[in-house]
Amino acid sequence: NAGVMQNPRHLVRRRGQEARLRCSPVKGHSHVYWYRQLPEEGLKFMVYLQKENIIDESGMPKERFSAEFPKEGPSILRIQQVVRGDSAAYFCASSPPGYSLNTGELFFGEGSRLTVL
């Protein structure tokens, strides 16, 4: 998976708690994408970030979900007051500066699996 690191790999939370998922992109990559995969479904786009900027958050629920990609450190996907329906695998992908529409090659991490009890 070309170096995209996600942690934790597995996270269990009770309803109402907060979940924080971290993604360290491939070294030198400045674009991060978050996708959610519900059981037995495909990946659904959530948010696209560059360093310190949210470029496209059209796939992210308006409430309880937020994402950031600070100048230093990993990208964080934060889910507040989790509910059972948030249980899913959350994947992060990264791409380099000057990412071209003609390449399309996103490198995915191994995912963080959130289970809400």
Add this chain to the structure above:
Amino acid sequence: GQQLNQSPQSMFIQEGEDVSMNCTSSSIFNTWLWYKQDPGEGPVLLIALYKAGELTSNGRLTAQFGITRKDSFLNISASIPSDVGIYFCAGLSGATNKLIFGTGTLLAVQP
């Protein structure tokens, strides 16, 4: 929103058989990608297609970018047990710069 319909949903085949799966869209895409996902892992890129009509091979895998830019297919020849997994097509939208994934095809290979 943009949707990718992938078929079949699942396939159960014997080792050595050839496999074909396809993906159709209501929208035009600039790039088509095919990924494989093993259980508990992230998607791994298999083949990328950048031009309408393009036919690209990667070992036993062959994929084509449809002329209309609204479809793509993936063929796997002489399947082996390690081909087992879920195969996803993905289209890159030039308008939004994000990948849209298909619903996936589950492949099971009987040794």
